[in-house]
Amino acid sequence: MSRTDPNRRSRWVIKVGSALVTDNGRGLDHERIGDWVRQIVAARAQGIDVVLVSSGSVAEGVRRLGWSRRPKALHQLQAAASVGQMGVVQAYETRFQRFDVRTGQILLTHEDLADRQRYLNARVTLRALLELGVVPVVNENDTIATDEIRFGDNDTLAALVTNLVEADQLVILTDQAGLFNADPRQDASARLIRHAAAEDEALERLCSDAPGVLGSGGMRTKVVAARRAARSGAMTRIASGREPDVLQRIAAGEAVGTCLEPSREPLVARKQWIAGQLQLRGRLWLDEGAVEVIRGYGRSLLPVGVTRAEGRFRRGEMVTCLDPTNREIARGLVNYDAAAVNHIAGQPTGRIESLLGYLAEPELIHRDNLVLTDPVPPGDD
Ligand SMILES: Nc1ncnc2c1ncn2[C@@H]1O[C@H](COP(=O)(O)OP(=O)(O)O)[C@@H](O)[C@H]1O
Numbered sequence: 432m433s434r435t436d437p438n439r440r441s442r443w444v445i446k447v448g449s450a451l452v453t454d455n456g457r458g459l460d461h462e463r464i465g466d467w468v469r470q471i472v473a474a475r476a477q478g479i480d481v482v483l484v485s486s487g488s489v490a491e492g493v494r495r496l497g498w499s500r501r502p503k504a505l506h507q508l509q510a511a512a513s514v515g516q517m518g519v520v521q522a523y524e525t526r527f528q529r530f531d532v533r534t535g536q537i538l539l540t541h542e543d544l545a546d547r548q549r550y551l552n553a554r555v556t557l558r559a560l561l562e563l564g565v566v567p568v569v570n571e572n573d574t575i576a577t578d579e580i581r582f583g584d585n586d587t588l589a590a591l592v593t594n595l596v597e598a599d600q601l602v603i604l605t606d607q608a609g610l611f612n613a614d615p616r617q618d619a620s621a622r623l624i625r626h627a628a629a630e631d632e633a634l635e636r637l638c639s640d641a642p643g644v645l646g647s648g649g650m651r652t653k654v655v656a657a658r659r660a661a662r663s664g665a666m667t668r669i670a671s672g673r674e675p676d677v678l679q680r681i682a683a684g685e686a687v688g689t690c691l692e693p694s695r696e697p698l699v700a701r702k703q704w705i706a707g708q709l710q711l712r713g714r715l716w717l718d719e720g721a722v723e724v725i726r727g728y729g730r731s732l733l734p735v736g737v738t739r740a741e742g743r744f745r746r747g748e749m750v751t752c753l754d755p756t757n758r759e760i761a762r763g764l765v766n767y768d769a770a771a772v773n774h775i776a777g778q779p780t781g782r783i784e785s786l787l788g789y790l791a792e793p794e795l796i797h798r799d800n801l802v803l804t805d806p807v808p809p810g811d812d
């Protein structure tokens with residue numbers, strides 16, 4: 432479902448930082464985790480689907496291994512992440528279980544989101560989890576990511592996940608009340624910024640480079656994350672995870688923390704984002720019926736409405752959709768490669784599996800991934 436669908440539940444990505452999750456390195460803060468879980472369960476009942484991005488694996492691993500401080504060597508960080516991640520996911524799973532809500536672990540690397548195929552796979556999995564009512568718990572796959580390919584901080588990862596699932600809002604919970612006009616650790620007179628434009632590059636200059644002892648990005652990566660999230664039209668909220676009922680108050684519309692708003696209207700942002708993502712790799716010709724349901728009702732494109740395909744595109748790449756008179760009506764990310772599309776063109780969805788031997792998706796292009804081309808006024812072509 433796209434952001435414009437009136438029946439759509441809203442979607443938040445909630446990121447929680449290491450210091451919060453591990454009570455400043457003392458160990459997983461089960462009580463606080465339980466409190467966020469309670470609020471997430473309440474938010475879901477109000478129509479908000481949540482993807483959780485949680486840090487804490489390294490900090491918790493360091494503690495479990497009995498080390499006195501965060502190591503510098505990558506192999507030690509990776510070992511700590513491997514040990515600590517067990518505790519992080521277990522803590523969420525245990526708490527959600529009390530509300531009869533399932534969780535699913537997703538560990539991502541930079542490459543998973545840079546490579547189109549893997550990007551699409553991650554997206555499909557996350558969407559499937561949300562449709563099943565599961566709360567995905569995401570972290571970077573620290574155990575295999577090397578220095579060159581690491582996100583390094585979960586603020587960046589959370590922003591990319593926000594774009595990936597087209598979330599309406601990215602909520603970054605941290606150990607400060609929000610973004611201040613100077614680092615409150617260094618300047619006691621620093622004031623909280625309540626509202627700003629996410630694209631405002633001057634915000635970065637307000638952030639000191641130093642993260643907390645346990646965090647890795649500091650405030651700068653949060654501000655940059657807000658800018659990234661704004662590219663797909665999402666708003667970012669930076670707030671304290673220690674504030675009572677913080678998530679519920681945000682859901683109720685209260686001005687908690689710092690609100691970083693995208694300047695562009697979400698649909699415009701979303702269109703530009705899809706269009707800016709990829710090059711056109713192929714063309715699909717649609718029959719009149721498909722043109723009508725896509726234009727008129729914003730439906731997904733099914734194989735039955737396609738007459739033929741041209742180009743050497745792969746799954747996940749962008750194709751243009753043409754009407755029988757060669758006029759472009761939409762662009763979108765296709766779920767099958769060119770050979771497969773030509774094989775299933777004109778066929779009902781129920782036959783995909785027997786024709787190809789597998790079913791990647793029931794749609795050729797899901798409506799979430801389909802951007803209508805502005806209609807050409809009569810006589811204007
Ligand atoms: N302008 C600022 N406003 C708020 N915090 C700031 C600012 N500049 C730097 N910081 C620092 O960023 C820290 C939060 O970043 P970090 O430790 O990485 O948190 P997290 O673990 O939640 O990701 C704060 O504790 C604060 O000291």
Ligand SMILES: N[C@@H](CCC(=O)OP(=O)(O)O)C(=O)O
Nearest residue numbers: 448449487488489584585647
């Ligand atoms: N993947 C790492 C994330 C480190 C990180 O970004 O921490 P933070 O700046 O506290 O969100 C971990 O789980 O320890």
